[in-house]
Amino acid sequence: MQSSRMSDFKKLHVWQKAHALSRGAKNSDKDFGRFLGYALISSSGLEHHLIVARDTKAIPESDFVSSITQTITVRKMLYGLLNRLSNTERDSPAKRSSVEKRPQPEAGPPTALGR
Numbered sequence: 001m002q003s004s005r006m007s008d009f010k011k012l013h014v015w016q017k018a019h020a021l022s023r024g025a026k027n028s029d030k031d032f033g034r035f036l037g038y039a040l041i042s043s044s045g046l047e048h049h050l051i052v053a054r055d056t057k058a059i060p061e062s063d064f065v066s067s068i069t070q071t072i073t074v075r076k077m078l079y080g081l082l083n084r085l086s087n088t089e090r091d092s093p094a095k096r097s098s099v100e101k102r103p104q105p106e107a108g109p110p111t112a113l114g115r
Contacts, residue, residue: 029085036082043075 047068054064 029088033082033085036078036085040075040078040082043071043078047071047075 050059050064050068050071053059054061059067
């Protein structure tokens with residue numbers, strides 16, 4: 001059932017337009033990093049809503065466990081991609097001098113199955 005919802009979502013005209021624009025845009029690594037940051041924040045919001053839904057019995061425990069596990073998995077991938085992007089920028093000779101001047105915030109690990 002999950003995959004049918006995703007395929008339905010991909011049929012939306014607005015999604016197709018946004019996807020085409022994002023693929024065609026020549027975004028910088030900085031812009032992409034900002035996007036990844038937004039995605040991390042959204043994953044934290046989703047996790048919070050899933051916990052509230054479970055605590056209020058709006059969703060069954062099995063749905064909560066499945067959804068929270070997927071959310072944490074995606075968050076870990078986002079952290080990895082963001083860290084790799086940061087390391088690539090730091091290693092770039094053109095970026096090295098400007099990156100070394102700015103302290104890099106330490107990213108915390110993804111949260112666990114909060115109970």
